[in-house]
Each structure stands twice: as C-alpha cells, then as structure tokens.
Amino acid sequence: MNEENSELPRIAKYKPYYYELKKDRAYNWCSCGLSQRQPFCDGSHQGTGFEPIRYIAREEGEEVLFCGCKHSADKPFCDGEHNNLLDVYESDDPESEANRRIPLVEERIEGRANLDGECYVTNIDEIPYQEQGNMNWSALATSGTGARHQAQFYFRVANGESPVTAFGDSHTVLLASHGTGKITISGREFDLVPKMGIYIRPGEAFSIRNNNDDEIRLYVSVGPVRDRPDFLEEMPTNFNSDHPTRTVAFEPGKSEPMADRTFQMLVDKTVGSDLVTQFIGDIPLSKAAPHRHLYEEVLIILTGEGMMWTENAKAPVKGGDFLFLPRKQEHSLQCTNPEGMLVVGVIYPGDNPSINY
Numbered sequence: 001m002n003e004e005n006s007e008l009p010r011i012a013k014y015k016p017y018y019y020e021l022k023k024d025r026a027y028n029w030c031s032c033g034l035s036q037r038q039p040f041c042d043g044s045h046q047g048t049g050f051e052p053i054r055y056i057a058r059e060e061g062e063e064v065l066f067c068g069c070k071h072s073a074d075k076p077f078c079d080g081e082h083n084n085l086l087d088v089y090e091s092d093d094p095e096s097e098a099n100r101r102i103p104l105v106e107e108r109i110e111g112r113a114n115l116d117g118e119c120y121v122t123n124i125d126e127i128p129y130q131e132q133g134n135m136n137w138s139a140l141a142t143s144g145t146g147a148r149h150q151a152q153f154y155f156r157v158a159n160g161e162s163p164v165t166a167f168g169d170s171h172t173v174l175l176a177s178h179g180t181g182k183i184t185i186s187g188r189e190f191d192l193v194p195k196m197g198i199y200i201r202p203g204e205a206f207s208i209r210n211n212n213d214d215e216i217r218l219y220v221s222v223g224p225v226r227d228r229p230d231f232l233e234e235m236p237t238n239f240n241s242d243h244p245t246r247t248v249a250f251e252p253g254k255s256e257p258m259a260d261r262t263f264q265m266l267v268d269k270t271v272g273s274d275l276v277t278q279f280i281g282d283i284p285l286s287k288a289a290p291h292r293h294l295y296e297e298v299l300i301i302l303t304g305e306g307m308m309w310t311e312n313a314k315a316p317v318k319g320g321d322f323l324f325l326p327r328k329q330e331h332s333l334q335c336t337n338p339e340g341m342l343v344v345g346v347i348y349p350g351d352n353p354s355i356n357y
C-alpha cells in the first residue's frame with residue numbers, strides 16, 4: 001500500500017496474472033485495483049493517492065506473475081499474499097459434475113501412474129531398486145521421466161555406514177522419512193532424525209550411518225538434474241564452513257499460517273540454499289482449486305491419503321508416495337483423510353511455495 005494513503009487497494013483478483021513480456025517494453029502495473037484493464041493501469045487511480053508501478057522487461061518472453069490482489073510486498077509481482085487474504089485456502093468440489101467425469105488412472109508403470117503433462121504419482125513400494133553397499137536406491141525423477149530442473153531419488157540405508165555419495169555441482173536436499181542416525185557432510189557430522197530437512201552444497205558429498213536394525217529412508221532432491229548418484233572412494237573434507245547449519249528439524253509450533261493451512265520452511269535461504277526450497281505442510285480434508293506454478297515441484301506424502309488431479313486424469317495417493325509436478329502443469333491435491341495430510345514439497349528454482357496462479 002502507498003505509505004501516504006491510509007486506504008487499502010481494491011483486490012482485483014485473488015490470483016496473479018501470468019504474462020510473457022517483450023524485452024525492453026515498459027509495463028505500468030495497476031497498484032490501486034480500480035483499473036478496468038487489469039493488471040495494467042488505465043488512469044482510474046487519479047485522486048486516490050495510488051500510483052502505477054512501471055516495470056521494464058529484461059528479456060524476450062520473460063515470464064512473470066503480476067500481483068492481482070495488490071497486497072504483495074514484492075510489487076508488481078505476486079508474493080503469495082493473496083492466500084492470506086482468504087480465511088480458507090481456495091478449494092474445489094471433488095464431486096462436481098466436471099470432476100466426476102475425470103477418469104482414474106489404473107495403470108502403473110514401475111510404480112508410476114502417469115497423469116497429464118508429465119505429471120505423475122509414484123508408489124515407492126513398487127519401484128525397482130539398485131544395490132550399492134548397505135544401501136538400496138531408486139531414481140524417482142530424472143531427465144528420462146521429464147524432470148528439467150530437479151531429479152529425485154529414494155535411498156534405503158541398512159545397518160552400517162552408507163557409500164559416500166555425491167551429485168557433482170548440483171544442490172542436494174534430503175528429507176529423512178524413517179529412522180535415526182548420523183549424516184556426515186564432507187567431513188562434518190550431524191544428527192539425523194525423521195522429518196528433518198538436510199542441505200548439501202554443490203561439490204560436497206555425504207554418507208549416512210545407521211546403528212539400528214530398521215532402515216533409514218531418505219528422499220533425495222537434486223537440482224540441476226543429475227540422472228544418478230556418484231559413489232566416491234572416500235569422504236572429501238571440503239565442508240563449506242561459511243554455512244555451518246545444514247539440518248532443520250520439523251517443529252509444528254514453528255509453522256506459519258497460509259489461509260487455513262500451515263507450513264514450515266525446512267531448507268531455504270536461512271541455511272544458504274538460494275535455488276532450491278524445501279518445506280513441510282499440513283493439508284486439511286479438502287481439494288485445492290486447480291492451479292499452476294512457474295517452478296518445478298515435487299511433493300512427498302508423509303502421512304494421510306488423497307487424490308492427485310490434473311485436467312483429465314486423477315490417481316490416488318497415500319503416505320510414502322512421490323508426486324512430480326512440471327512447471328505450468330495444472331494440478332490439484334485432495335486430502336481425503338479427516339486427520340489431514342502431512343506433505344513435504346521441494347521447489348526449484350524458487351524460494352516461495354505460496355506463489356501459484
């Protein structure tokens with residue numbers, strides 16, 4: 001809001017406007033919300049104290065989301081604030097006539113149910129594994145399955161010390177789903193507990209120590225995409241001490257509200273991760289309204305059950321499943337469990353999981 005103006009802007013739309021811009025062209029974004037040419041200024045702000053904000057496109061085809069609610073702190077762009085202007089996260093009726101016509105995907109290929117636009121749901125009990133030392137690992141998302149920004153792997157580590165693992169110059173973000181132990185990152189050791197986010201910087205390596213009989217299970221996100229891990233002969237000692245904090249535990253009391261949902265950031269800029277962001281969120285009994293993102297996203301269902309929907313397909317999801325969502329693919333996640341659903345998301349490139357359109 002304009003500092004001199006005590007009035008709030010009019011909310012033009014509870015969603016941003018997607019545009020592909022022309023290089024060097026100036027765009028006058030409407031800040032007052034009164035324009036009839038949203039999201040651009042038509043002069044209606046005269047006498048209100050609001051002024052349009054001018055943005056000059058930096059490159060041809062630059063993709064932007066212009067704020068529609070006019071409450072963003074990152075004007076003229078969306079920062080997700082529209083979600084907080086509503087008491088309830090925008091939802092959709094799964095029993096509507098149109099939704100009833102959307103068919104269920106029955107077929108699974110290596111545990112994967114393919115939905116529209118290279119979106120898919122993978123059941124981790126049905127995937128093929130490869131063995132490396134005391135570890136079984138599987139690729140859940142690679143360039144071969146349509147991943148363009150982030151790959152995803154699943155590690156199951158038995159008792160003992162895992163192989164030393166690295167992903168070259170990519171960022172690696174881990175989510176421990178089961179088991180407790182230790183993780184060594186390029187020579188520096190940390191405790192490892194379930195629902196913990198862990199960040200490995202480009203060029204570093206890691207190994208897992210499991211002193212128990214139960215497996216330690218981890219979802220491993222890697223961006224930019226790498227199609228398989230490298231296994232090293234020995235642990236390097238190149239831990240980057242400029243960023244000493246690498247593990248973030250899930251603490252429900254620290255969750256932030258987003259309408260009637262809550263989420264907690266795990267791996268983000270506070271631990272030195274600029275390109276990849278990991279968060280954990282609580283989804284109540286509901287079906288989100290169909291929406292899209294400009295970032296590539298993976299979702300890991302930790303607990304609960306539901307349905308993943310795209311325009312013309314849907315597939316059931318449950319605790320342990322992995323969901324891949326390409327950029328700009330319309331989708332919606334439904335929770336059918338009265339106790340809700342605990343979900344971990346990883347977005348790349350991006351730092352704000354509440355920006356959708």
Ligand code: FES
Pocket residue numbers: 029030031032033034035040041042043044045046050051052053
């Ligand atoms: S019409 Fe809204 S800022 Fe000009």
